Amino acid sequence: MGISNFLYRQMEKNFERASSNSKVNGREKAVPLQRDENALLTFAVWGDPQISFVSPLRSARVFRAVEDLKEADSLDALVLCGDITEYGAKCEYRFVKKLLECTKDSVKHIYAVPGNHDVRLRNHKKQLKRFQNFVASLGNGDTDFKNSYYYTRDLNGCRFIMMGTDMSTFEAAYISKNQLDRLKNDILSAPEDKPVFVFNHQTLKRTNGLPKTFLGKGKWRGSVGRESEKLKNVLSVRKNVFFVTGHLHYCTSEYTYEDCGNFKALSVPTVGVINHGDFKTMTQGYVISVYEDRVIMRSRIFGEGIYAEKNIPNAYIEAVL
Numbered sequence: 001m002g003i004s005n006f007l008y009r010q011m012e013k014n015f016e017r018a019s020s021n022s023k024v025n026g027r028e029k030a031v032p033l034q035r036d037e038n039a040l041l042t043f044a045v046w047g048d049p050q051i052s053f054v055s056p057l058r059s060a061r062v063f064r065a066v067e068d069l070k071e072a073d074s075l076d077a078l079v080l081c082g083d084i085t086e087y088g089a090k091c092e093y094r095f096v097k098k099l100l101e102c103t104k105d106s107v108k109h110i111y112a113v114p115g116n117h118d119v120r121l122r123n124h125k126k127q128l129k130r131f132q133n134f135v136a137s138l139g140n141g142d143t144d145f146k147n148s149y150y151y152t153r154d155l156n157g158c159r160f161i162m163m164g165t166d167m168s169t170f171e172a173a174y175i176s177k178n179q180l181d182r183l184k185n186d187i188l189s190a191p192e193d194k195p196v197f198v199f200n201h202q203t204l205k206r207t208n209g210l211p212k213t214f215l216g217k218g219k220w221r222g223s224v225g226r227e228s229e230k231l232k233n234v235l236s237v238r239k240n241v242f243f244v245t246g247h248l249h250y251c252t253s254e255y256t257y258e259d260c261g262n263f264k265a266l267s268v269p270t271v272g273v274i275n276h277g278d279f280k281t282m283t284q285g286y287v288i289s290v291y292e293d294r295v296i297m298r299s300r301i302f303g304e305g306i307y308a309e310k311n312i313p314n315a316y317i318e319a320v321l
């Protein structure tokens, strides 16, 4: 048995044990995710599952969250906003595939962007191929086999743009001029009366509570890094752009959503790991519904199958288009 197979078997065994751990909250109060008939589009976004062969508890939490998607009334999409795995290892992606398998009938598309943990340990080209193969291997996975992580999809009139680093980086991202140019073109050519959703793992400098929300570490940490200002300018080229990110492992809070003028910045908590901040409940993510005149973003505790209480800051966000 090869090392990857061996580790995968270990992950399976440890997952079974962790799943029966009482520390993972149950779904006794779960209310299935309903697609609002008046919405043009309803989709879920998860930050940082960070599935790892050293942490079976993360797999157990994400599995509970997946159950929520399985029971959903036809979601248009799930977007994985990076750090899908801890080490970008084959066995980890294989395990994520196993976890997501049961969403084939309830979630139409799964889109994914890479996080620093997905890319940091390997040659850029090789890891890109591994990542694309992983997304394509999901029954409902939707990717684009080109020579970068960047791709776009149009869904019910709304443009989805998936970004990703253009070289192997440890914590920030490298967004090349070419990617910034494509992003600008793709934002400007999207239907004017509909929102554009741009997904990237890291947020912008001094946005969504940085540096506090990355535990106050330095001026750039937690952000996309050097290209932050250039990226901000591109996101501002037209109205109703939603920049959706993960990476901070920070709970639903006053920092989650920021109106940056033409674009809005939504920083999604981690679904698999412990979140920083006051609202500690595990398995948080967002459900986004698009209407003709507004976008509604709701914090959901996927593992428990319920929405976060409205008294939590930014548990319910309404953006008028």
Ligand SMILES: [Fe+2]
Pocket: 083, 115, 116, 117, 201, 246, 247, 248
């Ligand atoms: Fe990250």
